Amino acid sequence: MPTIKRDTRGIIIAATIVSCWVGLLVYLLTDYTIDFTSPVAYLFMLVQMHLYTGLFITAHDAMHGVVAPGRPKLNRTIGTITAFLFAYNWYPRLLPRHHQHHKHVATEQDPDYHHGSFWPWYFSFLKQYITWWQLVLMAVTFNVLKYFFPTENVILFWMLPAVLATFQLFYFGTYLPHRGEHAPDNPHKSGTQRKNHLWAFLSCYFFGYHYEHHDKPYLPWWQLYKAKA
Template sequence: MAIARRNDYRGTAIAAIILVCWSVLLVYLLTSYAVDFSSPLTYIFVLLQTHLYTGLFITAHDAMHGVAAPGKPRLNRAIGTVTAFLFAYNWYPRLLPRHHQHHRHVATDDDPDYHHGAFWPWYFSFLKQYITWWQLLLMALTFNVLKLIFPLENVVLFWMLPAILATFQLFYFGTYLPHRGEHPADNPHKSGTQAKNHFWAFISCYFFGYHYEHHDKPYLPWWQLYKTKV
């Protein structure tokens, strides 16, 4: 197993870029963008903000594997805590053990991410594992505060909708597609993988469609996963 270099700041820099891009774009879309449903730009912004929301969670996920700030556990945990919290008030200390349980017991009854069933039952089972009532309350409170300050359609389109769409993106490409169905006995990670296409792998879910590769080398950050694809 590779050992992360203690003075490798690339993961921290990439986490900061995602966090800044998400924040700056959200502020612009809430304060300055006039929604025009006839303009393709409105829908592009929705998709871009969705992608950045997904990037927040992927960054928190990297922190769970200690590679957001390798060799610096306090900074790594801080990055994970902040990015998870910004993604619909997820609580990093609650996510961390569940994610490692997924890696230890992938596609079994002890895997919190796994469900025997079709897409929608699996999706709702997945949400129940990770969404708590206090998160829903905080989201509702934040929504009601934001709509007092910013135009309602901006809040819905650029704050609320991208968070919802990002859960689909993460679930579909990072859980459902790679773990559905039966896997051969010689597949130790019980995980599938996307065909090699780095552009599609990035825009679909930050290379996490290369999911067998992630389970095989969980110490690699998302931005290095493509190097393992053959």
């Protein structure tokens, strides 16, 4: 693994994702009138979904120490904040589970793995990462937000994007790369998307290049495409 050097680019990128998520959410809750016949409303929902996914990917990169390399306290703080903004995920709980995934990938000891079809695997995945107190906090937040903002805006731009982002993360970052049997000489038991950097970014911040991530976990998401090239 390369020597860890301080690099502010990951901090700037993390701050940009958080700022975009907050700024767009504030606009969509306060100033945007939904027209359900217009595709713009659904486009905004998809953009917000993608930014939610970006929050989690940032927290994930923090688990590998690459958001603020050489600054462990700042790195952990950014990871804690971005995980918490994504449906109140708790970074200290996620951290050991993710490293367990890397250590025991696609085995019974892998918390992300489930030997089965899509839906049983998805619900198994959710059970590993969603806690009752997250559901309580989400319910409380929903009721507070709908007191101040239109309910349809809260549902379409705050609640649904978070739910859809779990599908995005699971489908492209867990299910597709780890499903099925892998060759005996595949040390990471992971597949990978075909090389298409635009689609790889839009689908899940390059984490469709999943073999490359397991092979070089020290690369942040925004440099992962280099491993594919």
